[in-house]
Amino acid sequence: MATVPFRSIQGKWVMACTIMASAMAFIDATALNVVLPSLQQHLKASGPDLFWVLNAYLLLLASLILIGGTLGDRLGRKKVFMIGIFIFILGSTACGFSSTATMLIIFRVIQGIGGALMIPGSLSLISSAIDEKERGKAIGTWSAATTLVTMGGPALGGALADAGLWRYIFFINVPIGVIVLFFLATKVKEIKDEQNTQKVDFYGAIAIAFGLALLTFGFLRLPAVGFGHIQGYGAISAGILLLFAFIIIERKSSHPMMPLSLFSNSIFTGTNLLTFFLYAGLGAGMLFISLNMVQVQGYTQLESGLTFLPFTIFMVVNARFAGSLADKYGPRLFLIAGPFLAGLGLLLLSFIKQTNGPSAYWTTFLPGILVFGFGMSLAVAPLTAAVMGSVSDHFTGTASGINNAISRIAGVFANAVLGSMAVLLFSAALQNEIKELPFSPQQKQAIIAQTSNLGNAKVPAGLTAIQEKKILAAYHAGFIDAYGKIMKISAGLGFLAALMAVVFIKKTNKRLKADRI
Numbered sequence: 403m404a405t406v407p408f409r410s411i412q413g414k415w416v417m418a419c420t421i422m423a424s425a426m427a428f429i430d431a432t433a434l435n436v437v438l439p440s441l442q443q444h445l446k447a448s449g450p451d452l453f454w455v456l457n458a459y460l461l462l463l464a465s466l467i468l469i470g471g472t473l474g475d476r477l478g479r480k481k482v483f484m485i486g487i488f489i490f491i492l493g494s495t496a497c498g499f500s501s502t503a504t505m506l507i508i509f510r511v512i513q514g515i516g517g518a519l520m521i522p523g524s525l526s527l528i529s530s531a532i533d534e535k536e537r538g539k540a541i542g543t544w545s546a547a548t549t550l551v552t553m554g555g556p557a558l559g560g561a562l563a564d565a566g567l568w569r570y571i572f573f574i575n576v577p578i579g580v581i582v583l584f585f586l587a588t589k590v591k592e593i594k595d596e597q598n599t600q601k602v603d604f605y606g607a608i609a610i611a612f613g614l615a616l617l618t619f620g621f622l623r624l625p626a627v628g629f630g631h632i633q634g635y636g637a638i639s640a641g642i643l644l645l646f647a648f649i650i651i652e653r654k655s656s657h658p659m660m661p662l663s664l665f666s667n668s669i670f671t672g673t674n675l676l677t678f679f680l681y682a683g684l685g686a687g688m689l690f691i692s693l694n695m696v697q698v699q700g701y702t703q704l705e706s707g708l709t710f711l712p713f714t715i716f717m718v719v720n721a722r723f724a725g726s727l728a729d730k731y732g733p734r735l736f737l738i739a740g741p742f743l744a745g746l747g748l749l750l751l752s753f754i755k756q757t758n759g760p761s762a763y764w765t766t767f768l769p770g771i772l773v774f775g776f777g778m779s780l781a782v783a784p785l786t787a788a789v790m791g792s793v794s795d796h797f798t799g800t801a802s803g804i805n806n807a808i809s810r811i812a813g814v815f816a817n818a819v820l821g822s823m824a825v826l827l828f829s830a831a832l833q834n835e836i837k838e839l840p841f842s843p844q845q846k847q848a849i850i851a852q853t854s855n856l857g858n859a860k861v862p863a864g865l866t867a868i869q870e871k872k873i874l875a876a877y878h879a880g881f882i883d884a885y886g887k888i889m890k891i892s893a894g895l896g897f898l899a900a901l902m903a904v905v906f907i908k909k910t911n912k913r914l915k916a917d918r919i
Contacts, residue, residue, distance in 0.1 A: 415589040416531045417540065420524035421547040422582045423487055426575045427517045428548055430459075430494075433559030433571045435692040436707045440563040442858055447503035449854045450622050453821045456689075457618050458507045460813045461611070462514025463521070467807040468659040469607050470519040472800055479526050480592045484583055486519025491579040498572035525802040527590075529790045539726050541787045556692070560707030603659035606651045613644030614814055621818040625825035625854060660804055661797075669792040670801070672906020673737070673785060674808050676899045680741050680781065681809040683895035685816035686888060687748045687774070690824065691767070694885050697858055698878050700759040709767055713775030717782070725783030733784035737903035740781025745896020747774025752889030755882055777896070788907065820891060824884050829853040832880035839872060849873055856881060 434441075438452050447455070474482040493512030500506035524544070532540040562570050620637030627633050652658040665671045695701040695709065724736055750770035757766045786805070793801040829850055836846055845862065852859035859877045861870045 412589075412591065413532055413540070415585060416527055417543060417547075419582050419586050419590055420527055421544055422578055423483070423520055424524045424544070424548045426487075426490065426494075426578050426582075427521055429555040429558070430513070430571065430575070432555035432688065432710075433562075433707075435689050436556045436559040436696070436703050437563040437568040437571055438693065439696045439858065440566075440568045440703060441503075441506075442855075444568070445500070445503045445506065449821075449825060449856045449858070450625075451503040451507070453622055453817050454507050455503065455510060456817050457622075457814055458510040459514040459517070460810050460817070461614050461618060462511050463517045463807075463810045466515060466518035466607060466611070467522055467810065468610075468800070468804060469602055469604075470522045472602065472659055473519070474523050474526050475797075475800060478592045479523055479530060480586055480590055482519050483523030483527065484586050486516050486521075486523060487579050487583055487586075488516070490516030490520055491576055492516070494572045494575035494579075498569045521806050522802040525786065525790060525806075529802070539722065539729060541725055541783055541790065543722050543725070544786075556707030556710045557704065558707070560702065560704035563703040603651075603655055603657055606648055606655065606659045609644050609648040609651055613641045613648060614811065615641070616644065617641030618814055618818040621822045624822045625829070659800075660807075661800065664793060664797065664801065664804070667792050668906045668908075669788060672902050673789045673792065674805060675906070676737060676741065676902040677785065677789075677805055677808050678812045678815075678899075679895045679902065680744065680785075680812075680899035682812035682816045682820075683745065683748060683892040683899070684778065685813040686820045686895075687751065687892040689817070689821075690885050690888050690892075691751060691771075693856060694754075694882070695767070697856070698881050698885075699757050705760045709763060709771065710775075712768065712772050713778070716772075716775040716779040720776070720779035721783045724780050725787055728784035728787055733788040734903060734907045736780050736784040737788065737907055738900050740777045740779070740784070741896050741899035741903065743777025744774050744781065745777070745893045745900065747771065747777055747893075748889055748896055749893035750774075752886045752893060754886075756878060781899075816892075820888055823891075824856065824888050825853055827884035827887050828856060828880050831883035832876060835876035835880050836873070839876070841869075849876075852877070853880070 434456065438455075441447060441455065442452055445451075470482065470486065490513055493509055493514075493516050496509035496512060497506055500509055525541070528540050528544055558574075559568070559571055562568055616637045618641075620634055620641060623631070623633045623637065629635055649662075652660050652662055665674075692706055695706040696703055701709070724740075728736055747770045750773060751767065754766050754770075757763075789801055789805045832850060832853055833846075836849060841849070845865075848862040852862070859881075861873045861877075865873070
């Protein structure tokens with residue numbers, strides 16, 4: 403399978419199409435974090451509803467993305483890429499027209515199916531089409547460009563939400579997707595591994611899809627029903643059993659969607675563990691920073707989105723440069739320093755208490771965001787290049803699918819487990835805040851019941867203005883307490899990611915290539 407230079411005409415068309423398509427998927431994730439307050443208000447969604455809006459997409463993406471990578475390797479990377487884009491456009495259109503939270507959750511499932519075919523195709527096209535000597539630079543360019551658009555998502559989402567146009571977060575995907583489909587059809591050649599005759603691993607897909615769904619459902623139900631209820635322990639236990647079943651299926655299958663032999667390579671194993679911890683911390687951190695800013699600190703949704711611009715600038719300036727240096731010197735140093743600094747930034751952000759709003763941004767949120775953004779900018783391109791460089795060319799689609807699946811599973815973990823934990827921490831902190839206040843047991847129960855809505859908790863009806871003021875202050879104090887603890891956990895995940903690089907990635911880039919599977 404012939405490759406082309408990064409700067410050739412074909413190489414540029416591959417880069418342009420993969421960047422635009424990936425940006426569609428990634429922008430939804432970051433923009434949604436900012437528009438969640440508007441979405442919650444307009445669709446009358448509860449806190450668990452919000453997490454399901456995020457997780458419905460991530461679940462389907464995580465469970466099917468491995469099949470997407472395998473299909474691309476077997477049927478043609480461009481063909482499967484285009485089918486994914488088309489389904490993603492349909493799902494985005496339906497999401498934009500949703501009138502209830504339930505409808506939005508259902509249509510996010512369609513988006514997830516499209517994304518599962520689309521996202522692994524982007525890196526697989528780059529890895530199979532671009533010359534190996536320039537692959538790190540190409541992936542760095544892809545990382546920088548997609549991150550620029552992705553991190554611009556909060557500003558775009560905030561502007562649209564403040565204008566009452568949050569639905570256009572979904573509608574904007576339609577023209578972008580149509581343009582990409584046109585250029586793929588007319589400018590990019592099909593790239594197919596003729597030697598790959600694997601069948602599709604449907605049993606593995608079913609096991610991981612239901613396993614992740616049950617785990618997520620169980621964790622999201624814990625704050626409402628407790629671990630002693632079957633919806634809690636039953637769903638979590640069944641989810642864990644199905645994930646074990648998935649591993650057994652993959653071990654015995656002659657055509658596994660996740661070939662376990664790939665994990666015999668320490669680079670591949672280490673980078674995927676690093677991916678899980680780093681993206682779990684990233685997902686939780688970004689979500690709770692946005693909720694804190696808008697629902698507690700008094701930022702508008704546009705202001706909240708703009709606060710991430712320093713993050714964006716670092717990613718644009720550093721990602722491609724870090725990718726080039728990783729090609730030359732190997733990824734290890736970047737994959738230690740990057741996640742460590744990202745964790746340090748999240749730790750700094752965890753100490754923020756009640757502020758004076760956007761005017762205090764420069765001395766409160768900005769330092770942590772700068773350190774966080776700089777760390778992520780060092781890690782993203784070398785991480786992707788290390789994953790793709792640790793396997794041979796006919797496994798690029800599968801490797802991309804596995805790595806993307808793990809990053810999305812990390813997102814599900816962050817939203818379900820840490821989201822559930824945030825409600826429990828908020829409830830505990832709020833009980834402590836109101837225990838000395840002169841409310842009846844029934845009133846205290848009604849106040850505590852609002853913790854499932856996190857920062858959007860409402861004051862129960864029938865109270866005096868003075869009582870309402872006290873409850874609002876208690877809500878804010880309780881949420882900030884929970885926010886700080888969740889951010890510290892997120893920071894710990896960043897530090898764990900750095901540890902994975904220390905333990906598993908000990909070879910230079912040249913030796914890594916020689917050790918590929």
